[in-house]
Amino acid sequence: MPRIRAATIEEHKRRTRAEILGAAADLFRAYGYADTNLGDISSYVGIGRTTLYEYFSDKEDVLVNLVESRIPGVVDRLLEGVPGDVTTRDRLAELIVRGLEFVSSDDDLGSILMREVPRLSEPAQRRIRKAHRPLEDEVTRLCRIGIESGEFRRFDPVDAGRLVFTMMMAASESLRRDGDAKGKMHEAADTLVRLVFEGLAS
Numbered sequence: 001m002p003r004i005r006a007a008t009i010e011e012h013k014r015r016t017r018a019e020i021l022g023a024a025a026d027l028f029r030a031y032g033y034a035d036t037n038l039g040d041i042s043s044y045v046g047i048g049r050t051t052l053y054e055y056f057s058d059k060e061d062v063l064v065n066l067v068e069s070r071i072p073g074v075v076d077r078l079l080e081g082v083p084g085d086v087t088t089r090d091r092l093a094e095l096i097v098r099g100l101e102f103v104s105s106d107d108d109l110g111s112i113l114m115r116e117v118p119r120l121s122e123p124a125q126r127r128i129r130k131a132h133r134p135l136e137d138e139v140t141r142l143c144r145i146g147i148e149s150g151e152f153r154r155f156d157p158v159d160a161g162r163l164v165f166t167m168m169m170a171a172s173e174s175l176r177r178d179g180d181a182k183g184k185m186h187e188a189a190d191t192l193v194r195l196v197f198e199g200l201a202s
Contacts, residue, residue, distance in 0.1 A: 071131040088146035103172040104181035
C-alpha cells in the first residue's frame with residue numbers, strides 16, 4: 001500500500017497530484033515533452049506508474065493539466081501593469097505585444113508547453129482554449145470600451161473581441177512553429193497591431 005504522505009487522504013491526494021505536475025514540469029523543461037514518458041515522471045516522484053494513472057489518464061492529460069494550472073498566472077502577468085492612463089487602442093496593443101512576447105520566450109515553461117498544443121487531440125485543445133478565457137474576456141472588454149467611447153468603429157464587441165483574440169492565437173501559433181520566434185516577435189506584433197487597427201486597406 002502506498003505510504004500516506006499527509007495528515008488526511010484528501011491532502012495526500014492533493015500533494016501527490018501537485019508533485020506529479022511538478023515532476024512533469026521539471027522533466028518537460030529538461031528533456032522536452034516528446035522525450036519524457038510516464039515512467040520517467042512516476043520514477044521522479046517516487047511512485048508506481050499505476051498510482052500515476054489514478055491521477056491522470058495519459059501523458060497528454062498531464063500536459064493539459066499542467067498548462068491549465070499555469071495559465072491563470074500567465075494571464076495575470078500579461079494583464080499586470082498594463083497602463084490605465086493611455087488610450088484603449090494603446091492598452092489593447094500592449095496586450096497583443098505582451099502575448100506574443102510570452103509565446104516567443106525560450107525559458108518560460110508555459111511557453112514551452114504551449115508549443116505542444118497543435119499536436120494535441122481536439123478535446124485537449126478545447127480545454128486549453130477554455131483556460132485562456134480570461135484573456136479573451138479582457139480583449140473583449142477593451143474592444144467594448146473602445147467601441148462605446150467612439151475610439152473604435154461600431155462593431156459587435158463580442159464578435160470584435162473574439163476575432164482579435166483569434167488573430168492573437170493564430171500569430172502565437174505561427175511564432176511557436178518558427179525557429180527564430182524571438183527574432184520574429186516584434187515584426188509579428190507590429191503586423192498584428194497594424195492589421196487590427198488599420199485593416200488591409202491602403
